[in-house]
Amino acid sequence: MLTPQVRPLFPWPRAWFFAGAALLGIAAHNVAAESANPANLEQTARQHYLRGRYAEAADAYQRLAATRPAEAALGLSRALFGQGRIAQGVQILQGAIDSFPIEAPAVEVQKIHRDASDQRPSRSLAVDLLADLHAELAWRQFESGDYVAADAASAAALARSPDHLLARWVQAERLRVQGKLDEADQAYAWFVPFYNQKQLRITRAEDIRWIALAAAQSARWQNRPGDFRFIVNRLLPKALELEADYWPAHYEAGRLFSEKYNQAEASRSFAAALQINPQSAETHAAVAALALQHYDLDGASRSLIRALEIHPRLTQAHALWADWHIANFDRDAALARLHKAVDCNPADESVLGRLLAFRLMEAGEPTEEPDYARRLDTPGAIMAATAAQLIAAVETRNAAPGEFYFAAAVQLDDARRFDLAERYYQLAAKKMPRLAGPQSALGLMLMRLGREDEARQALEASFASDPFHVRVANTLQVLDVLDTYQKLETEHFIFRYDARDALLARSAARYLERDVYPQLCRQFGFEPPGKTLIEIFHHAKNTPGHGWFSARMVGLPYLGTVGACAGRVVGMVSPDAMPSPFHWARVLKHEFVHILNLQQTAFHVPHWFTEALAVMNEGDPRPEGWNRLLARRYRAGTHFKLDEINLGFIRPHTSDDWTLAYCQAEIYAEYMLHRFGKDAIARLLAGFADQPDTATAIYRAFAIDQADFERGYEAFLEDLVAKIQLAPETSSEQSFVELERALQSEPENAQRLAEMAAVQFAREQFAEARKFAEAAIAAAARQAKTRPPAERTAVARVPLASYVLARTRLLIGDDDEALQLLEQALDDAAPHPEVLSLLAQLRQRGNDPAGAEKLYVLARRNWPHEARWSKALAALYLAQQEEAKLAEPLEHLAGLEVDNAVIRKKLAQLALKRRDFAQAVRWAESTLHIDVNDAQMQRFAAVAYTFAGRHEDAAFAYAAAVELKPTEPAWQLEWAKSLRRAGQYEQARRVLVKLLERDPQYPGAKELLDLGSSEP
């Protein structure tokens, strides 16, 4: 492949060069004119190259060949490499080397480089063109995984020029990928004193790049994180001083920033590189990598498409595409991309590591003996290899393949195969202790698994060598905060919490152990083998509770929820640390469903399914907003299909997407129960027991394919959406201009006129509003006359117009006319929501509560999924003091407003009043599940428990009430009594002693104490 076409004699005839050029499709030019000033021509060619104008660069270099053949070959090959035309580039270099006059000496470049400080001229380093050609060849061959050729080429370069920087860089890299780490370390370190001694003589921007790369590697391995600052702030900018268009300086700075998690600076550097050279495929790939880190799949795909359009053989871009497909749950597409990456570079350990992860996930840990003799010398053989074969092939080549195992571990971790990931992180760290990545990733993973002590060890080890790692640094801070936390251990849970959340933790423990654990474990037929860790975060060290919670769960402060589950750990913000309270008990139950589902399926359960079960188990009706969103998206045909719904959780485009994903997931669960029976959930969970593929699981569970499953769901959904009863949303969407246009073409359209009236009213153009409303009613009346008598009343009715007109009447205090207008406009069989609502308000105001009630009841029958009618009814009953009727609309509201403590409190009070103790207990508990620190409610709950005969619970609630409000001696006495009723005489005695210490005369206390353990 690499044989040059023609063996030229010195001086080089243009023949071979043009043969090559023609092969590459480059037009031959008349070179005579330009050869007069080769320096200018070289400059032009170089500029084209650096600016990404590869065809123009090739063209100019080709013209340079007559006078400066070696420089021309070097430049042309780079222009070709920039476009991914690797074989041709290599061919050009090889041809130039073969025809180079061996005796040609290195030349001292005559440029004078001045030392800025003392203005003394200093000589540049010698330039040896033949060494340059060899070195360039070595680098490209290294990047293609052709290590044998790369070794020969770098050796040839160094034989001519022992300090050749690129050749030295390739040599160091070769030592690294052979696992000769100490030698590699020395080889990288060599660059640092070289630079310190010779910096004034370096005139080529490229040379600065190799020094920067080696210095960065040396800084990583020798644990000198401070050096990075020098490299990006001082060293790389020098390359730009030497050559302003040298974009690789920006590119390398961007990569270092990206490595140090400085996304802003990384983006800036990459943008600067692309500003100079928009055709830099490497930079587009680096931008894609950054986007992938932040789950910006659209951005990543745009950059990757661009990168590969320019350079179709960029290994890294193909590897990143594989990651992209994995993030999209498309295993086959990911493997196809890895095949392409292997084809570009069959030795790239980051690619082979990804492949190893696939093989491990399919077949588990290799059990066979590694066959070190077997060669994997084609991309096909590599793709077909087992895990053991891959490992053998890589280990044969590299004694310390830490990067190989690390790449595998990262992918295993992403796929939630934590057992395997842990082993390969450890293997990576063991094989290559210089690598900080495996320790930090392992530490973060162990945090998710709740193994905090081991996590701290790994994180501290990684922090020492990589203090820039934001997630590691944040997580170590979380561990410091957790050190100050209290601990409560129960039979199945361990709680960690701030002292301010002690009552919350006690209540949560009671709730989870008693109400949640037995129920859910029975439902799912599974008990987790170990205790579940539950951590509750409050404000600390000037950081809000939510910040700590988020840092605990993901290492970063952006989590959009108040609770989260990481497989064995549940994290939650303290409701006390949030601006508005939330139903913490519901959140904990939801997260515990995930704990069970994840563990019982060895983390195979897909997002949509466990969310379905979590939401279903919350047990509340779908909130009005969910129904509205579902109906809208269903009608627009933009609801999720099963294949897309996971993305709605992981990477929602809008917050609506996120909500819809939860909503639709829950409906999947309902649908399965409906279609496949009571055990449907357990069957599907079993389908995920040993594999993550949804189609496979569905087939195993229900013996149908996914398409059939989906068809059934669509039908179920259609039915369900048809039953959602919500009043149509008032069309505020329509713009004034649109309406005007519509009215110009249809001036007699009564509905449009009414809509215009509504828009005018909203704009406070009341006279106009009235004009349009009247016009609408008049137009409708005219149309009615043309209809048969039976239809006339219906046609003449324009409720929206009447409504607007009524409101204009109300503005001038004409309640009677407004009332009349609305009564005429109301159609009992198909009421208009605004007409009904306004009419009901007027009746209520006009002392006709029964009339108002009738309307609200009618509205509730028509639109049962809306909260507003229950709210209105409740307000009406409250105003009329009709407590007997109040509970019903409030209960409806409580279901729709899950975080509303006020409604629940009222319900509890109403229940107690009517001596319905079970309901009183239910609503009291529900209130405390939102606000556990409400002392009055704790005491109320205690009373309700007492009436319900639940004395032990009563004592628990009294303890909480007294803790929250120690200044109520009456509560203490009640507490003591309930303790006695629960048979806890000793505790009762202690409470009474305490009460009497404060108030020796407190009535009844002494008498109760004197009773001892005897019944009163």
Ligand SMILES: [Zn+2]
């Ligand atoms: Zn969830």
